[in-house]
Amino acid sequence: MPILWLFLIVLAIAAGGYFLGRSRALQSAGGDSRSLHSLPSFYGANVFLKTIVPAFGLLILWLLVQPIYVNTQISGMIPETAIKEGSSRSLVLAEVRRAASGLDNAVEQGLITEDIAQNARADFTDMTQRLKDAGQVVTSNITQPILRAAQSYRVLNSTGRSAMTIAVLLAAVAGAAISLWQTNKVFRARNVVEQGVQVLLLAAASIAILTTVGIVLSLVFNTWEFFKLYPASDFFFGTTWSPSFSGRGGSSELGIIPLLWGTFYISLVALLVAVPIGLFAAIYLSEYASPRVRAFAKPLLEVLAGIPTIVYGLFALLTVGPLLLGVFGDEGLGWMKAGTAVVTAGLVMGIMLIPFVSSLSDDIINAVPQAMRDGSYGLGATQSETIRQVVLPAALPGIVGAILLAASRAIGETMIVVLGAGAAARLSLNPFEAMTTVTAKIVSQLTGDADFASPEALVAFALGMTLFILTLGLNVFALYIVRKYREQYE
Amino acid sequence: MNDMSRVERQVDANEIKLECRDCQVYYGDNHAIKDVNVDIEDKTVTAFIGPSGCGKSTFLRCLNRMNDTIDVARVEGSFKLDGEDIYDKRVDPVQLRAKVGMVFQKPNPFPKSIYDNVAYGPRIHGLARNKAELDEIVEKSLRRGAIWDEVKDRLDAPGTGLSGGQQQRLCIARAVATEPEVLLMDEPCSALDPIATAQVEELIDELRSRYSVVIVTHSMQQAARVSQKTAFFHLGNLVEFGETGQIFTNPEDPRTESYITGRIG
Ligand SMILES: Nc1ncnc2c1ncn2[C@@H]1O[C@H](COP(=O)(O)OP(=O)(O)OP(=O)(O)O)[C@@H](O)[C@H]1O
Ligand SMILES: [Mg+2]
Numbered sequence: 001m002p003i004l005w006l007f008l009i010v011l012a013i014a015a016g017g018y019f020l021g022r023s024r025a026l027q028s029a030g031g032d033s034r035s036l037h038s039l040p041s042f043y044g045a046n047v048f049l050k051t052i053v054p055a056f057g058l059l060i061l062w063l064l065v066q067p068i069y070v071n072t073q074i075s076g077m078i079p080e081t082a083i084k085e086g087s088s089r090s091l092v093l094a095e096v097r098r099a100a101s102g103l104d105n106a107v108e109q110g111l112i113t114e115d116i117a118q119n120a121r122a123d124f125t126d127m128t129q130r131l132k133d134a135g136q137v138v139t140s141n142i143t144q145p146i147l148r149a150a151q152s153y154r155v156l157n158s159t160g161r162s163a164m165t166i167a168v169l170l171a172a173v174a175g176a177a178i179s180l181w182q183t184n185k186v187f188r189a190r191n192v193v194e195q196g197v198q199v200l201l202l203a204a205a206s207i208a209i210l211t212t213v214g215i216v217l218s219l220v221f222n223t224w225e226f227f228k229l230y231p232a233s234d235f236f237f238g239t240t241w242s243p244s245f246s247g248r249g250g251s252s253e254l255g256i257i258p259l260l261w262g263t264f265y266i267s268l269v270a271l272l273v274a275v276p277i278g279l280f281a282a283i284y285l286s287e288y289a290s291p292r293v294r295a296f297a298k299p300l301l302e303v304l305a306g307i308p309t310i311v312y313g314l315f316a317l318l319t320v321g322p323l324l325l326g327v328f329g330d331e332g333l334g335w336m337k338a339g340t341a342v343v344t345a346g347l348v349m350g351i352m353l354i355p356f357v358s359s360l361s362d363d364i365i366n367a368v369p370q371a372m373r374d375g376s377y378g379l380g381a382t383q384s385e386t387i388r389q390v391v392l393p394a395a396l397p398g399i400v401g402a403i404l405l406a407a408s409r410a411i412g413e414t415m416i417v418v419l420g421a422g423a424a425a426r427l428s429l430n431p432f433e434a435m436t437t438v439t440a441k442i443v444s445q446l447t448g449d450a451d452f453a454s455p456e457a458l459v460a461f462a463l464g465m466t467l468f469i470l471t472l473g474l475n476v477f478a479l480y481i482v483r484k485y486r487e488q489y490e
Numbered sequence: 491m492n493d494m495s496r497v498e499r500q501v502d503a504n505e506i507k508l509e510c511r512d513c514q515v516y517y518g519d520n521h522a523i524k525d526v527n528v529d530i531e532d533k534t535v536t537a538f539i540g541p542s543g544c545g546k547s548t549f550l551r552c553l554n555r556m557n558d559t560i561d562v563a564r565v566e567g568s569f570k571l572d573g574e575d576i577y578d579k580r581v582d583p584v585q586l587r588a589k590v591g592m593v594f595q596k597p598n599p600f601p602k603s604i605y606d607n608v609a610y611g612p613r614i615h616g617l618a619r620n621k622a623e624l625d626e627i628v629e630k631s632l633r634r635g636a637i638w639d640e641v642k643d644r645l646d647a648p649g650t651g652l653s654g655g656q657q658q659r660l661c662i663a664r665a666v667a668t669e670p671e672v673l674l675m676d677e678p679c680s681a682l683d684p685i686a687t688a689q690v691e692e693l694i695d696e697l698r699s700r701y702s703v704v705i706v707t708h709s710m711q712q713a714a715r716v717s718q719k720t721a722f723f724h725l726g727n728l729v730e731f732g733e734t735g736q737i738f739t740n741p742e743d744p745r746t747e748s749y750i751t752g753r754i755g
Pocket of ligand 2 (some may be wrong): 546547548595676
């Protein structure tokens with residue numbers, strides 16, 4: 001039975017349970033809902049929850065555990081001798097799975113009967129030929145142990161499936177029955193449902209957190225692998241970035257400093273563009289603009305935030321780069337060699353960040369209470385004095401938080417750098433030279449054809465980890481500041 | 491009411507500082523102030539009394555054009571400060587508010603230090619030539635606001651960290667620091683204990699020797715104690731306006747009488 005069907009059946013049982021629970025509760029109160037402990041719908045919801053939660057929990061658990069169990073079983077069936085020179089157990093297991101799905105398909109297409117597919121004494125040469133005839137992709141000749149393993153793989157899986165279906169349905173029915181039996185007019189269904197909802201919310205929150213933990217762990221493990229192959233001190237303090245492209249050469253120099261410098265420099269240029277413009281825009285919008293201008297200009301500014309960064313990258317490559325080259329290039333001041341440079345990427349990234357800074361700052365400035373402004377006006381201050389001396393200082397921590405959030409976005413930005421700043425890792429102060437950032441290098445290290453276990457590929461994880469810690473630190477700091485600001489007006 | 495204050499009230503009619511004629515205020519469609527005529531005299535304390543929501547704050551805010559900051563508010567009528575219309579196009583509301591100071595109903599200290607809160611007005615108006623003079627102004631204002639003793643050791647602490655009543659007195663100190671000619675006080679004592687209230691009343695009395703003060707209050711006793719003139723508002727109308735003694739002992743309008751004797755509220 002497909003899982004979707006199982007899912008729907010459990011839902012149907014639960015829905016039936018809902019109405020049964022409701023009516024049973026009403027019945028126990030003699031039809032008078034006022035003498036029930038909770039509203040009738042809570043009794044229904046109680047049955048509903050107690051039906052689906054154990055059933056779906058079991059379903060998920062089973063789906064997770066069964067493949068692991070089957071794999072260990074099959075793995076035990078394959079003798080060492082069956083593993084060829086230069087191959088590995090996991091490759092053989094993959095072959096088993098392929099053969100099993102080949103058998104499945106063949107049965108489905110009616111080329112062989114289920115009996116033959118399961119027949120333990122079936123002739124394997126014959127079987128290979130049949131599978132090939134049937135157009136199944138079977139890499140090498142299927143050997144006897146592989147065929148046997150594939151056959152029992154199929155059997156294990158299908159019995160597992162049937163057992164799962166039965167167990168899940170039993171769990172659903174049992175849950176419904178027990179909760180229906182509990183239902184009477186003094187049962188505190190409302191409290192139980194409330195608790196159930198709380199647990200659901202908690203589960204959702206933990207999934208989010210666990211995912212983060214998982215991401216961090218995968219980063220950590222791969223970073224660890226990298227540091228086994230490449231000395232950490234060279235990585236953190238090396239001032240040259242020149243991975244060898246041959247793959248396994250020991251000649252790569254993987255120093256992060258030029259990349260960090262590029263990241264820092266480009267982000268700095270971006271913030272120099274975004275912060276003043278964004279802040280002034282926010283002040284104009286929140287303090288000076290008439291409601292009509294505001295209603296029109298604010299969404300317009302926020303549209304900037306919705307443009308995909310690759311579009312900004314193209315803008316940098318095709319418009320801003322040539323434009324800057326015209327002014328600072330050989331025809332102009334002669335400072336710039338090519339369109340891809342720190343200023344190009346920084347400028348475009350700054351434009352990208354403007355709505356980010358302005359929209360957050362605008363919210364924060366608006367949150368400054370009107371009473372504060374009135375106090376200042378009441379003392380005979382002008383509007384600009386009020387803004388400079390009362391509103392901005394009051395909003396400053398929040399604005400700093402907004403700027404830090406913008407900075408962490410700038411640090412994480414990739415596409416604009418790839419297209420606007422070039423790919424050369426360089427330690428230089430000249431903003432008209434090409435440079436590159438950590439993120440851009442992560443992409444280029446992983447998209448190359450380097451072996452995944454080589455330091456040249458694994459360095460991407462170390463880079464990612466460094467970046468993660470940097471932006472995490474910035475975000476935590478920003479949130480801390482924003483929160484501190486919130487407390488001021490409680 | 492003791493005889494002392496009764497004697498004090500027998501002042502000669504002072505010249506008129508602020509003359510208000512046919513004042514109307516609308517909040518959108520809500521007609522909040524209707525046909526109000528009031529003369530605020532110089533060197534006099536005028537009390538505005540009336541039930542909650544009758545428009546006392548609204549009218550007070552007309553006197554220094556604070557209603558300009560409310561988009562939906564519309565003010566009509568003539569308001570003359572020293573004979574000059576304050577709603578005239580040539581009048582700068584900023585200049586006006588330096589002359590007509592205000593203490594708000596809810597304390598609103600700036601998120602700055604106590605010192606900077608008080609020094610704010612003197613700084614923007616350039617009232618002090620040097621730091622020593624500014625220090626002096628700050629201290630004097632805090633003393634007049636009856637809060638000096640409580641904050642003199644922590645002038646650098648944020649003003650927002652004070653208690654509600656302390657914040658209100660800080661706002662009073664802040665308002666008197668700019669030496670306004672007219673001081674508008676919207677329920678300045680609603681959050682204060684009796685001792686601080688007495689101190690603020692003392693301050694009001696002191697201010698009267700040089701300025702005119704307008705105070706909104708819900709306390710009949712306070713109005714009787716500190717004011718020479720009293721205006722009674724009801725549902726946006728000015729019901730009665732006259733000598734405080736007259737209003738409290740022998741009101742002309744039955745509504746005034748019911749209000750001060752506690753029968754309508
Ligand atoms: N900002 C505003 N926007 C719209 N209506 C307002 C505003 N401020 C006051 N009003 C309305 O104007 C009327 C008078 O309000 P006002 O604040 O002047 O009363 P008040 O006499 O000061 O009352 P209280 O003694 O409670 O302070 C009320 O009906 C109120 O709803
Ligand atoms: Mg009021």
